[in-house]
Structures are given as structure tokens and as C-alpha cells.
Amino acid sequence: MDINATFLGQFIFISAIVIGLVSYYLGRRKTQTPVITGLLGFVLGLVPLLGLIYLVVLVLKRDVVTTSTAS
Numbered sequence: 001m002d003i004n005a006t007f008l009g010q011f012i013f014i015s016a017i018v019i020g021l022v023s024y025y026l027g028r029r030k031t032q033t034p035v036i037t038g039l040l041g042f043v044l045g046l047v048p049l050l051g052l053i054y055l056v057v058l059v060l061k062r063d064v065v066t067t068s069t070a071s
Contacts, residue, residue: 016042016045017042019042019045019052020038021038022041023038023042026055027041029063031064037058040054
């Protein structure tokens, strides 16, 4: 069975998008900078193993406590 470069490239690109979106979603709850978290997830998602490790680290991180003031 052959794995051609087009299929491999599409798999890597789609996994980077999925990991980036999941990183952004987790970054909204776990960090104060979700856009940077999502961008870093996308870049690390280009190497799927690093992206998965990054997601595990985000899942294990504690949620950020937000304080809201009532006016």
C-alpha cells in the first residue's frame, strides 16, 4: 500500500486545523490568551505527535478563574 505525498499533506493540514481549533476552545477556559493558544496549537499540529502532546498539556492545566464585577 502506497501513501502518496498528497494524502500525507492533506492529513497533516487537516490535523493541524483540528488541533488548532481544539486548542483555541481549551485556551478560552484554561488561558487568558486563547488566540495565541490556538495559533500555537495549529503550528504544533503540523507535527501531529507534538500537537497531541500540546493538547494533553492543555487538558491537564487548571481552569483560569475569572472575576466579574457587577456595575
